[in-house]
Amino acid sequence: MSEQSKQGLFVGLTTLDLIYQVPQVPQANQKLVAQASLIAAGGPATNAAIAFQALGNTACLVSRLGLHALAALLKQDLQQWQIQLLDLMPQSAQMPPVSSILVTAATGDRAVISRNAVSLQVEARHLLPLPSADIVLIDGHQMAVSQAIAQQAQRQQIPVVIDGGSWKPGFERVLPYATYVICSENFRPPDCHTTTDVVAYLRELGLAKVAITHGDRPIEFWQDSTQGSLAVPSVSVVDTLGAGDIFHGAFCHWILQPQISFSQALKQAAQVAAFCCQFWGTREGLIRLQQTGGQSLKFE
Template identity: 40%
Template sequence: MTLSDRVRLVFAGLCTLDILQLVASYPADNEKVTALDQTVAAGGPATNAAVTAACLGASATLLTAVGRHPLAAGIHADLASSGVKLIDLAADDDGPPSVSSIVVSAGTGNRAVVSTNGAARTLSTPDLSLLAGAQAVQVDGHYPEIAAAVLREARRLGIPTLLDAGSWKPVTPSLLPLLDVVVCSADFRPPGVTDVPAFLAAHGVRWIAISQGPAPILRWTGGDLRPQPVPSTKVVDTLGAGDVLHGALTSAVARRWPLTDDTFAESLDEAAAVASRSCASFGTRAWMRKP
């Protein structure tokens, strides 16, 4: 693949410094345990999606907030080694970056997460000319003003737009009319809504799916939901699997745009295969180094 063959993708959203520790079992109150393994990497929905896309051969640009605190050096180094172009909208911020402390149970692959979401940071306005030539844009709903600005400009340029809808956010209703593809988790629940796909379709979204972990993805066809099985795998760690799904999906959609029912189904299958593979190793990076 030459540089000219790579799809150009832009991701906008949260970036954290993820500190992950693998334990035999979760500690009880006032108990200390020794970790079996640990890893430190940049994280957050849009960030993990951008790293995934870069791993799959795309040219990935990330708009986010990192700052110049000493801890930010680790984020810069990780993203650079992952091939992601970082545009830091909080480059002059002296405060520490958002940090996620994550404990993963070796027995189940489940995790406990304590994090901050960066909501208090002041961001500069991005130069939206960077969207020229992009083949898809994905946002995660963090930093709402940035998400809205990026989606509006992408829509003006005719670039397909995607949302990682992991959970309902107050900004979500204002973003939906600007979106082509929304894949939401089973935890995504608009207030008072029982039929999520119909709700999204009523707001103008055409390509909709619901991810359910190891259960089949539910793909909206415009009239009903059709299940798409996901590959089974021996689960070691589920952290970031949804982010990986969205990064792989953004790349797949960009290569198949404009979508049909068949190519949307193909894109979901491709993304699910990558996300399942990511669950077979500890952390959000090890799967990328495996053949």
């Protein structure tokens, strides 16, 4: 599927995802038997790295895992996808973040409970020597490390993609080094209450290429003086878990291909994410893409 294999550096969160497919989200004191379940490595940067790798590239994940028994499960999953790992705290015995996720079978909607990396922040002095990269993605879950990497990438003229799923304190120190900022509609910097506010905030930082996703509704994008929208492919949704992460990983792949514009890369990424929403779990769609060499998608 890859037009030209590239190297990507993905910085941020790795969680142990406990995923359950359920008929509905349970009410208080209700017990449910799941229709399906699985355990996988998750987190925005992690899922994006796996999507990037699945599209024929080489992905390196910069995250915190450590020596806890649960970290061994995460490392095993990453190894299966041939993801290179730079563990920020390899000797830490702390438990990695665990996410409990309920996916409603009829709609594909997901409910997530997680601690993320709130209590597992790493100082930039723990940063290891970085491998060469053609692109860097930052999800904002390791802010000090992300700032140091973003600064280094800018000096080396390596494009930096920001996954703005939600606003996190410290993003204001990382955003000035970004090349592309792709936010969800839930991304709200301080004193920003509308999309107009968000775009104005980002443009004031000198960011020329900005996109805001809205689930299954059109993607809005701004490129220099151009503003536009892109329709999201309509598919029969089975599971939306990880769709945004896969979108970001696919964007990193497509923006590096020759003659591909910002809007075209967004469009191609949306097709990849939509395709994966047709399958249960965060991996099956990517496996199908690998098996078919991308023939399941009709890229324009």
